[in-house]
Amino acid sequence: MKVCVVGLGYIGLPTTLMLAAHGVDVTGMDKNIKIVDSLCRGVVTFEEKGLDELFQSAVKQKVAFTDTLGNADVYIVAVSTPYDPVSKKVDAQYVIAAVKDVLAVCPEGAVLVIESTIPPGTIERSIVPLIRKNVHLVHAPERIIPGNMVYELEHNSRTIGADDRNVGETVKALYASFCSGEIVITDIKTAEMSKVVENTYRDINIAFANELVKICRDGGMDVYEIIRIANLHPRVNILTPGPGVGGHCISVDPWFLVGDYPMEAKLIRAAREINDSMPRFVLGRVLEIMKENGLSDFSRVGLYGLTYKENVDDTRESPTLQLLKEIKASGLVAPQVYDPFVKTTIADNQHQTLQEFLDACDCIVVMVGHQQLRENPAMLDGKVVLDTRHIGGITNAQRM
Ligand code: SAJ
Numbered sequence: 563m564k565v566c567v568v569g570l571g572y573i574g575l576p577t578t579l580m581l582a583a584h585g586v587d588v589t590g591m592d593k594n595i596k597i598v599d600s601l602c603r604g605v606v607t608f609e610e611k612g613l614d615e616l617f618q619s620a621v622k623q624k625v626a627f628t629d630t631l632g633n634a635d636v637y638i639v640a641v642s643t644p645y646d647p648v649s650k651k652v653d654a655q656y657v658i659a660a661v662k663d664v665l666a667v668c669p670e671g672a673v674l675v676i677e678s679t680i681p682p683g684t685i686e687r688s689i690v691p692l693i694r695k696n697v698h699l700v701h702a703p704e705r706i707i708p709g710n711m712v713y714e715l716e717h718n719s720r721t722i723g724a725d726d727r728n729v730g731e732t733v734k735a736l737y738a739s740f741c742s743g744e745i746v747i748t749d750i751k752t753a754e755m756s757k758v759v760e761n762t763y764r765d766i767n768i769a770f771a772n773e774l775v776k777i778c779r780d781g782g783m784d785v786y787e788i789i790r791i792a793n794l795h796p797r798v799n800i801l802t803p804g805p806g807v808g809g810h811c812i813s814v815d816p817w818f819l820v821g822d823y824p825m826e827a828k829l830i831r832a833a834r835e836i837n838d839s840m841p842r843f844v845l846g847r848v849l850e851i852m853k854e855n856g857l858s859d860f861s862r863v864g865l866y867g868l869t870y871k872e873n874v875d876d877t878r879e880s881p882t883l884q885l886l887k888e889i890k891a892s893g894l895v896a897p898q899v900y901d902p903f904v905k906t907t908i909a910d911n912q913h914q915t916l917q918e919f920l921d922a923c924d925c926i927v928v929m930v931g932h933q934q935l936r937e938n939p940a941m942l943d944g945k946v947v948l949d950t951r952h953i954g955g956i957t958n959a960q961r962m
Pocket residue numbers: 679704705706707708760761764768801802803804805806807808809810811812870871872881
């Protein structure tokens with residue numbers, strides 16, 4: 563069986579390598595020639611635990627990288643699905659374009675697996691009308707978490723949405739080549755909805771923790787101690803408050819349901835709004851803390867961390883980028899910025915060395931709890947610190 567993975571991003575690349583490493587004949591295709599060139603030169607395109615090793619195992623087997631689609635039995639589409647900022651509905655243009663490209667070259671009887679996250683009914687509404695030949699559609703939403711992708715690809719359970727059971731079994735067998743988790747076969751719409759529900763569940767739970775921060779700040783209570791105590795109850799598991807929710811999944815997918823079901827998705831909308839309000843809340847705390855400490859020069863405020871969470875190099879929708887927008891909109895000068903994982907310049911006053919960053923700041927906002935800081939919290943000694951991630955060990959750190 564020949565497999566072609568369309569889109570070599572955060573999901574497509576590890577999936578291609580994993581299939582190859584398990585003996586599947588696979589080609590990874592991306593329109594971006596820079597990505598293809600880099601992979602052909604043996605350089606993976608983003609940092610992820612275990613990805614280099616996986617690449618080495620894959621290239622010992624049958625794997626190719628290309629910018630043009632060719633013949634295969636199974637095509638796996640792993641392109642991104644943004645949302646329309648106004649309607650909040652899914653913007654399926656990349657999935658639609660990828661499917662059209664596949665349809666132009668695939669043989670009769672090919673299987674098209676869509677891994678990209680899409681709200682329920684998308685395949686029926688936007689993909690089925692494109693089909694002019696005998697191909698089989700499957701939705702197998704990805705579930706892996708950046709930072710632990712390689713492990714989760716092998717061990718997480720998977721959902722295969724197929725309206726034809728035999729096709730579902732074929733795709734299940736393909737994924738079982740590397741996945742030891744339970745592989746559930748269901749129909750397409752159920753698979754679409756279950757994926758969106760998983761990320762929405764997490765968004766709502768993070769929003770609850772974030773709302774507690776605001777209540778406890780107002781009421782003079784220690785939110786972290788309260789969460790610690792509440793979580794001792796066997797049926798309570800409150801998540802960790804933070805400066806907002808980033809990444810291309812949890813901060814996006816719940817909007818699909820709000821966009822399609824505006825009258826029903828009230829809790830989901832509220833959770834999104836709470837999480838989106840956190841960068842503004844952080845800015846309010848920074849200004850309060852500066853005042854308490856007699857600091858007035860905002861250009862000597864530093865944001866530690868640009869990525870959307872710790873120990874990854876992914877900055878998509880990151881709370882720090884959201885905060886930088888808030889700062890700009892408030893008419894304040896740009897703060898200093900540093901992230902050990904981000905080597906390209908994406909913000910004003912972005913430093914490439916920690917020391918240079920520390921020298922430029924009096925007040926530091928911990929936006930991401932990277933390992934670098936957790937291992938050496940003393941590096942912030944002598945600074946006024948707002949620790950939005952509650953990493954502990956920082957002298958005189960203020961909390962949200
Ligand atoms: N966050 C908090 N507090 C928490 C947990 C997370 O503030 O207690 C923040 C993080 O800092 C980050 C954001 O939420 O900004 C999201 O991070 P995450 O680690 O919770 O999740 P993602 O976006 O990296 O990956 C999620 C995962 N989904 C679930 O856990 C339900 C992953 O399994 C999915 O594959 C991925 O979305 C996706 O692609 O949909």
